[in-house]
Amino acid sequence: MAIITLTTDFGEKDYFAGAVKGAIYSELPEVKIVDISHSISPFNIPEAAYIIRNAYSSFPKGTIHIIGIDSELNPENKHIAVKLDDHYFICANNGIMSMICQEIAPEKIVEINIHDKIESSFPVLDVFVKVACHVARGGTLEVIGKVINHIKPIINIIPQVNYDNTQIIGNVIYIDNYGNVVSNIKQKFFTEVQKGRGYTIHARNHKFNIIYKKYSDIVNFEIPEERRQDEGRGLVVFNASRYLEIAIFKSNGNTVGSASTLMGLKPMDTVTVNFID
Amino acid sequence: MAIITLTTDFGEKDYFAGAVKGAIYSELPEVKIVDISHSISPFNIPEAAYIIRNAYSSFPKGTIHIIGIDSELNPENKHIAVKLDDHYFICANNGIMSMICQEIAPEKIVEINIHDKIESSFPVLDVFVKVACHVARGGTLEVIGKVINHIKPIINIIPQVNYDNTQIIGNVIYIDNYGNVVSNIKQKFFTEVQKGRGYTIHARNHKFNIIYKKYSDIVNFEIPEERRQDEGRGLVVFNASRYLEIAIFKSNGNTVGSASTLMGLKPMDTVTVNFID
């Protein structure tokens, strides 16, 4: 039996996520439901796009992903179901899918049209659950929607390169639980533009010359532990999802501080890479 | 096999919820456990009542709901198990069940009396789990308690109507994850008192003349998107649970603000509806 995942901005407190799970089990007692996150910032589409893009591919092929962000149906916000990379995604056509679709071409996109039978002020519960259970039972997307070819884009997910290829201009797209600052500059893209050159990375007034492979590479283990002062130092890594990330070693927003708080970096801020011949 | 849900004020960090799930699986390896919420404000009974009332009915008949709020056994706080609407609820007799029981008559209420065998400082783990597993195995309530006829009420769950039916005086009962402000005025009750008259809704110094069907009804889609200024505007809707709610369109407490923060509204504040002939 299939897995249905949930990614929403419902928060940890409200009854919404609980009600959605109850509705799914009422239709399909044997399905597995997995929470990816209910703590997306309210209406924050780039954040949701980053999280679902990095979580989905760990799940088995055939998994169905419900994304409940800004999902109220209106003339400019239709509901879609997407088949891509042998996974299914059910969400509003508000830009959430554009980060994944930019990297992997979708096999099929339908605009959901079962709404004439469902008048709802809670579309995740009343519409997305029905679509997810339909797919979990082996139903095709054409039965619940009409095929479309384009989805709504979101801005700032692709970094820019200047005219003579000496600079990448990227943006902060996500601040993680450790306060680390994730840019939209992927390792593959960086390497293609770099062509072996040296580089400096700039974010506000901070400057870095090394990209580490992992966080603790900043530590010199030949110095005795009691004389080291690495906790709280800034560094750059390609993170577990292969995005360029500005981090603080063993950061903690409540104690030593985090990259976001210490360096004053927030979503949409510019991160620049200058290449040196 | 039955579903057991958990609604508590244990928070997301502590070991309490994990231990309870471990204990349930130790007794019943095949049961499904669903978290409704562990983020109820500590000891906040009206909040728990609102959440369980709106979540439970999405689950299949026969589901068993453990509610772990203010559950320490003492002479004034007994444990009860309630069968209602073909669902089972296990909680302290502290008012949590009164919101549901006011709308649907319980089939059976028992005061749990297996405590002489269990001395506990963690009754959800030691008592509620045992009762839930007993019910999940098909056991009857009479085996674990003695039948009673009344439960403890909570105040302020019912709005008042003035002597000449020109005014409803309600209260804020819940602030949701989006900072939206939920009153205790249900759509059905509103319509019965309204009898087709016009109305104004007052909360502190804020005034509204329209109740929308959904949040985005505030948007005039004929105005081009770049010229609209709807985000952050206040509005009133009947929410997904059919309660009158004061909301901010696309609210976010950390950016544009929320109804609660912008209008200074908090639980127990008065929400008034004045009808106009």
Place this chain on the structure above:
Amino acid sequence: MAIITLTTDFGEKDYFAGAVKGAIYSELPEVKIVDISHSISPFNIPEAAYIIRNAYSSFPKGTIHIIGIDSELNPENKHIAVKLDDHYFICANNGIMSMICQEIAPEKIVEINIHDKIESSFPVLDVFVKVACHVARGGTLEVIGKVINHIKPIINIIPQVNYDNTQIIGNVIYIDNYGNVVSNIKQKFFTEVQKGRGYTIHARNHKFNIIYKKYSDIVNFEIPEERRQDEGRGLVVFNASRYLEIAIFKSNGNTVGSASTLMGLKPMDTVTVNFID
């Protein structure tokens, strides 16, 4: 089929926990995954040790516990798998297991050595999941690591007794969801040192002479409810895990305040017990 639990500092928002669950279900569709906590404070090893120690034993024998705190592999932070009390624990050798191992001798400890095949910046996903699934399938620890005899200790988990046995000097090890302050003084240890003597408990400038059996024992139920003033009063109990805890009756950090906020107590602060002949 076995249960795999997760205890991490990933937080509620990030994709990390979701990705880990997806990876487990991809390997073992029939396993049960239970979240113990993802809200450990970042890199807070004593907190993680307290939570896993109190949660694990409610689970059935054979359960596999993944602990994802400070788990990046480096020369001083190896990965281990421990069999203890018929449970399995997979974590970094950073002190997390020392609280449990101090009370119950481990049956077997191995240092995981499958890393030459796995280069990873997300070891919980890439290494711990593989080890957990190996164990869930009935595999032995020797296959994935080499047996070792010692693990790294953490400090301040054991309270001290002065030279003439008149004083226990303990520390705050945890602040729970209610703001209650948990010390490292266990009831059994207290009773052994006490030998029936009277006592006073000191924390900062606060002093207590009674240890209650449960929180509501502070209430005198003979006084009518409307005249009582117990909410917000400080008290000491042995908590559900049998640790000496300084609490506030019906505390709530956002309203009446909590023991931590009202008394200014935080992790590592001293809690002293003076015995009186």
